Amino acid sequence: MAAAIEAAARGCDVTVLDESARPGGQIYRQADPRLPGTEFAEPTELARKKRLLRRFDESLPAIDYRANTVVYAAFGNGEIHLQAEDRTEVLRPDAVVLATGVRERAIPFPGWTLPGVMFAGGAQAILKAQRTSPGRVAVVAGCGPLPIVVASQLARAGTKVAALASLRSPLAILRSLSGVWRGRDIMREGVRYGRSLLQAGVPRLTGYVPLRALGNDRLEAVQLGRVDEQGRVVPRTVREIACDLLAVNYGFIANCELAAMAGARMRHDPDGGFWLPETDEEGRTSLPWLFAAGDTAGLRGALVAESEGTIVGAAAASAVRAIAPSAALSDAVAARRRYGGFALAVRDTLAVPLALWRTATDDTVICRCENVPLSEIRSALERGHHTLNAIKRNVRPGMGWCGGRMCLHSVAVLAELHAGVAPGKMMTPRPMARPVPFAALAKQKHPAAQ
Amino acid sequence: MTAVATDVLVVGAGFYGLSSAWAMTQLRSGARITVVDEGEFASGASGRNGAGFRMQWGLDLNILLSKESTAFFENAAELLDYPRGIELKQDGYLVLAHSQNALDRLNASIAIQHRYQVPSELLDAEACMKMVPSLGRNRLVGGTYCAKDGSASPFRLLDALLIACRREGVDVRYGTRVERIEKRNGVFTASTGDGTIEADRVLLCTDWAAPQLLAPMGVELPVTSLPKEVIVTVPCTPRVRPILIALEHHMSVNQLARGSIVFVVSRAREGHTIESTPGFLAWAAPKVVDLLPGVAEVAVLRTWGGVSSVTPDMQPILGETPIEKLYVAVSSYRGFMTSPAVGRMMAALVVQGASDDPVLAQLSPSRFKTGKTIIEPLLNQE
Numbered sequence: 163m164a165a166a167i168e169a170a171a172r173g174c175d176v177t178v179l180d181e182s183a184r185p186g187g188q189i190y191r192q193a194d195p196r197l198p199g200t201e202f203a204e205p206t207e208l209a210r211k212k213r214l215l216r217r218f219d220e221s222l223p224a225i226d227y228r229a230n231t232v233v234y235a236a237f238g239n240g241e242i243h244l245q246a247e248d249r250t251e252v253l254r255p256d257a258v259v260l261a262t263g264v265r266e267r268a269i270p271f272p273g274w275t276l277p278g279v280m281f282a283g284g285a286q287a288i289l290k291a292q293r294t295s296p297g298r299v300a301v302v303a304g305c306g307p308l309p310i311v312v313a314s315q316l317a318r319a320g321t322k323v324a325a326l327a328s329l330r331s332p333l334a335i336l337r338s339l340s341g342v343w344r345g346r347d348i349m350r351e352g353v354r355y356g357r358s359l360l361q362a363g364v365p366r367l368t369g370y371v372p373l374r375a376l377g378n379d380r381l382e383a384v385q386l387g388r389v390d391e392q393g394r395v396v397p398r399t400v401r402e403i404a405c406d407l408l409a410v411n412y413g414f415i416a417n418c419e420l421a422a423m424a425g426a427r428m429r430h431d432p433d434g435g436f437w438l439p440e441t442d443e444e445g446r447t448s449l450p451w452l453f454a455a456g457d458t459a460g461l462r463g464a465l466v467a468e469s470e471g472t473i474v475g476a477a478a479a480s481a482v483r484a485i486a487p488s489a490a491l492s493d494a495v496a497a498r499r500r501y502g503g504f505a506l507a508v509r510d511t512l513a514v515p516l517a518l519w520r521t522a523t524d525d526t527v528i529c530r531c532e533n534v535p536l537s538e539i540r541s542a543l544e545r546g547h548h549t550l551n552a553i554k555r556n557v558r559p560g561m562g563w564c565g566g567r568m569c570l571h572s573v574a575v576l577a578e579l580h581a582g583v584a585p586g587k588m589m590t591p592r593p594m595a596r597p598v599p600f601a602a603l604a605k606q607k608h609p610a611a612q
Numbered sequence: 613m614t615a616v617a618t619d620v621l622v623v624g625a626g627f628y629g630l631s632s633a634w635a636m637t638q639l640r641s642g643a644r645i646t647v648v649d650e651g652e653f654a655s656g657a658s659g660r661n662g663a664g665f666r667m668q669w670g671l672d673l674n675i676l677l678s679k680e681s682t683a684f685f686e687n688a689a690e691l692l693d694y695p696r697g698i699e700l701k702q703d704g705y706l707v708l709a710h711s712q713n714a715l716d717r718l719n720a721s722i723a724i725q726h727r728y729q730v731p732s733e734l735l736d737a738e739a740c741m742k743m744v745p746s747l748g749r750n751r752l753v754g755g756t757y758c759a760k761d762g763s764a765s766p767f768r769l770l771d772a773l774l775i776a777c778r779r780e781g782v783d784v785r786y787g788t789r790v791e792r793i794e795k796r797n798g799v800f801t802a803s804t805g806d807g808t809i810e811a812d813r814v815l816l817c818t819d820w821a822a823p824q825l826l827a828p829m830g831v832e833l834p835v836t837s838l839p840k841e842v843i844v845t846v847p848c849t850p851r852v853r854p855i856l857i858a859l860e861h862h863m864s865v866n867q868l869a870r871g872s873i874v875f876v877v878s879r880a881r882e883g884h885t886i887e888s889t890p891g892f893l894a895w896a897a898p899k900v901v902d903l904l905p906g907v908a909e910v911a912v913l914r915t916w917g918g919v920s921s922v923t924p925d926m927q928p929i930l931g932e933t934p935i936e937k938l939y940v941a942v943s944s945y946r947g948f949m950t951s952p953a954v955g956r957m958m959a960a961l962v963v964q965g966a967s968d969d970p971v972l973a974q975l976s977p978s979r980f981k982t983g984k985t986i987i988e989p990l991l992n993q994e
Contacts, residue, residue: 237890250894545775552653556766563846563913593888597846597911603897603907 163187164471164477165259165455165516168226168490171480172480177226179233179244185218186211188263189464190282191290192332199293202315206350209353212470235593236424237279240451242322244597249605257478259445261471263434264414264461265554268568269514270528270536271373271521274410278381282312297321297407301384303372304411305329306512312409314355317362326359327370327386329412331540334511341507344500348465373521375401375408384408393515395525413512414570420459422591426452431587433513435461436571437588445474459599461512462505468499488564528576529569532563543581550574563597586611614807618646618925620962621802621811623790623825625649626658627766627943627948629817629870630784632916632962634692637780641963645782646809648802650789653911654770657819658947662842662864662876663853665949666705666761667730670721670989673927673971675724675728677950680926685764693779694772697762701869705761706735706743707990708903710751710940714859717989718756731853732758732990736976746751746851746906763855763866766769793825795935813937815962819919819947822940834980835942840878841892842920843900845910847871852904859992861903873907876918878992883947887917920945930954931961931976945991 163185170176178185178200185190193199193335199206218225228246235243242253243325266281273279280296282304288296299322302313313326320511332352335342342349359366367386373395374385388399416435420427429449438460443451455474457465472494479485510561522528524537534557542556550570553559559573560566566573566589620636625647633647645707649656667678673727680733691698709715711978718734725732735743737752790802793814802809816822820837852867867873891960893915901908921942923929926948929942941958943950961967974986 235890235893239890241890243890243893252890252894272656331790335740473838499806544779545771547653549652551655555654555659556771561914592914593893594912594914597913599909599911600897600900601908603893603912604901605899606894 163215164468164494165174165216165261166225167221168257168472168475169479171223171488172476172485173484173489174479174482175226176224177255178228179231179242180227180229183229183230185227186215187299188214188287189467191287193291193293197293197438200594201293202289202318204354206347219515223544224228232596232598233420234415234596234598235318236420236605238425238449243593245596245602248602250602251606251607254609255451256482257451257453259455259478260418260419260439260458261455261467261473262420263459264416264457265567267415267514267571268413269518269521270526270572271372272523273377273381273528274375275527275530276375276381277379278377278406278409279375279410282308282445285407285409286315287343289315289319292542295321297405299324299405300407300409301325301327301372301386301403301405302330302409303370303386305514306411307332307508308411309409310359312350312410312411313364314358314362314406317359317364318407320334321407323359323362323364323574324405325365325367325386327367327372329369329371329389330511330512331368332356335507338507338510341503345504345507345586348504369383370399371518371521372408372410376402377473381406381408381547382434388516391515393517393520412514412518414457414461415567416458416461417567418454419567419591421454421458422588423593424452428588431460443473443565444477445470446477450481461509462502463508465501466498466505469494469501473498513590516575516579519572519579528557528572529562529566531564531568532558532568534559536576539576543577548581548583548585549584551587551588553577554589565595616646616809617812618809619643620645620815621800621957622647622815622817623802624656624817624819625774625784625786625950626656626817627770627773628819628954628958629815629944630770632815632817632941633782633952634773634777635785635955636781636782636961636963637777639959639963643911643963645728646811647777647782647784647835647861648790648809649784649786652786653774658766658770660842660916661766661948662866662874663763663766663868663948664705664864664866666707666758666855667765668705668707668721668732668758669758670717670724671927671986672724672728673953673986674922674946674950674988675730675955677723677928677953679728679951680729680956681950682693682760682913685769688718688764688769688772688852692772692776693777693838694768696768698768698772699869700762700764702755702760705852705857706740706757706803708740708747708859709753710757710858710860712753715753718754721990722756730855731760732756735982743854744852744856746904747900748939750902750907753964757854761855763868769948772792774825787951790825793829794875795829797939800938813857813939813962813971815941815958817938817941819943820880822942824932826928826940829935829937829938829940831934833929833942833977834924835929835938836922837919838878838922838945839889840876840920841896841915842918843875843877843893843896844913845873845907848873848907848910848911851906855963857992858903859990862992863899863903864992865904866952871911877958878920888915889917891963908917920947924980926988926991927986928954928975928992929977930958931978933977951961
């Protein structure tokens with residue numbers, strides 16, 4: 163949104179392609195306006211949301227905003243292919259800004275595919291969009307700030323939070339005092355969320371991770387265990403807690419399939435978003451027309467994303483037409499510097515020891531689309547297939563519906579863990595980023611045909 | 613930098629390369645065999661094909677190559693000692709004609725197929741529609757069907773060959789690109805990115821890229837490449853069975869056991885990229901909907917590019933080059949489905965130095981000097 167606002171302010175024709183029904187993305191996801199009820203977030207966060215959405219709304223007359231529109235491919239020649247309803251269209255813009263955000267990083271454990279086990283961000287998306295809680299009794303687990311926020315918001319939504327299990331103490335962030343100082347207003351929100359957890363009487367289990375989700379057709383209980391610094395389970399610490407919702411977040415992976423598909427040069431950053439496009443300070447990738455903003459260019463959170471959106475939007479606009487820098491831009495540069503320091507401090511709390519992937523057993527499904535258990539991944543590794551492409555070609559993780567968005571990070575970790583080889587190359591990126599019916603592909607609007 | 617000495621160097625670890633290397637081990641000659649590949653496992657054309665094999669051809673030699681290969685596929689799990697199996701599926705191929713010309717070619721071909729006991733049969737348009745209800749009726753005039761044709765997993769077969777080769781002591785090296793080959797004093801020296809390999813005999817299985825290594829040695833091989841693109845859909849209810857070849861749509865269609873449908877489409881165009889091209893899907897989708905209205909609502913999951921080699925007569929080139937002990941095997945469009953037979957023939961030729969195989973005799977690299985061309989009527993490409 164910030165990139166679009168800035169580029170439109172600089173006189174560019176701007177089109178925003180949004181997979182969602184309403185503006186806001188994941189962080190500022192909006193419920194259907196007809197839905198009753200309130201939001202569960204802190205007032206200061208809601209104020210930021212309202213401010214950005216209002217700015218976007220004010221810019222809308224200058225923006226071609228397309229909701230429910232899916233970009234299914236990007237090519238090296240600058241073409242962006244999209245689907246909306248029953249047809250497809252090719253756009254050939256002068257500049258493209260990818261602001262595709264993140265998905266959550268999964269660490270598979272036995273039972274993680276049971277209904278009732280979900281990503282913490284997924285649970286939060288339900289709170290935001292439907293204003294209702296996905297469970298009655300919840301265990302929230304993982305690392306970094308999101309589990310704390312989600313546990314607190316679930317409690318506000320009326321869910322009994324039976325435990326908040328954190329890999330590390332939330333105080334771990336205090337190791338970076340300068341980072342904390344820069345993010346002090348956000349830290350205040352964190353403290354308020356923490357306080358509301360205390361008030362709700364939510365038990366905290368520091369150093370604990372989910373080891374197994376139990377239940378027949380759906381989640382009935384979770385086994386948690388304490389792990390040491392290296393991620394190994396400490397004997398005799400396993401405890402079982404009954405729940406119908408297990409919300410887990412172990413950090414994030416950047417959504418940059420479209421950058422890779424277009425042929426942008428990529429770099430590997432295991433805790434900073436997995437594979438990322440190489441970008442400069444203004445979001446330029448190795449392709450002159452392609453830019454990446456916010457978490458797509460490396461995980462740094464919503465506040466950096468908003469200021470960086472302005473910076474990259476300005477850079478993309480000046481790639482199209484030369485215009486002098488604005489005051490908004492220097493504010494954004496300062497804001498990004500400040501919140502970038504905070505993001506670095508948060509990042510340290512998101513590092514995950516590889517041994518956590520050892521909680522998976524032979525029959526634990528790693529690739530959910532193709533139903534590939536750990537044993538098959540290991541058999542491919544034992545047969546000498548150590549690259550993501552070779553493992554995929556042999557036992558299919560990444561060949562299914564999601565194209566490996568969910569599992570490939572785990573497959574890379576498992577290769578390192580079980581074969582001692584970190585795959586040095588990402589899986590060859592291929593269209594489509596999302597499935598599209600033949601009928602819609604046959605009805606295509608192309609700029610060359612206009 | 614390392615220097616390796618070997619008896620036989622095979623360049624290319626695709627189907628032709630690994631099949632030949634494995635067949636060489638079965639001859640028990642004691643020869644040291646090294647296979648090098650510039651990419652990783654299954655990264656070239658072998659990992660990008662449509663997975664089908666058929667005996668329905670119109671030329672004796674193609675029928676012979678695929679008949680022998682089909683028998684191998686049927687027993688590959690045991691022959692290669694690969695308990696996972698190769699996902700063999702034999703529910704037939706239906707070759708479709710959408711013009712009188714194509715129907716005439718099918719009629720002429722089926723007579724030759726029957727001469728070699730291929731169990732194929734001629735069907736009219738009604739019978740084709742009955743067999744595959746999702747077909748469109750537009751221009752459809754008939755087809756031929758053979759129940760023994762089918763498909764297998766190229767990845768499984770290639771993995772089975774790789775493991776069997778390594779078990780037999782073949783040195784298979786990925787990520788090793790041969791930059792050039794020279795012959796001095798009867799010994800070949802192949803220069804690679806990380807050292808040299810000296811070999812007594814060399815077999816080039818780099819298919820469409822073979823001329824790149826041959827030209828600097830003064831050997832002209834008339835091979836170019838044709839890009840192909842493959843579409844796979846999300847899994848859907850069974851609606852395409854058996855495998856289809858649509859001669860005029862330049863397409864093959866194979867619904868896999870897990871429900872996804874694979875379309876292999878050849879499209880004559882400029883440039884020789886192996887990757888997907890921007891205009892492809894919008895170009896192919898109307899053809900798919902025309903051929904199979906019953907799949908219009910099925911979603912495309914992924915596409916990828918492939919490439920096949922093109923020779924002047926669209927037949928494989930198999931044999932010794934003008935340079936003694938330098939051999940070449942170019943698939944021309946059907947490497948996967950002919951590889952077991954070609955591997956056996958090439959192994960015998962390379963290890964024993966000579967062959968009286970009648971199929972090899974027709975496919976030698978020297979045949980283009982004679983000016984005589986052989987034509988396969990049942991190719992489904994432009």
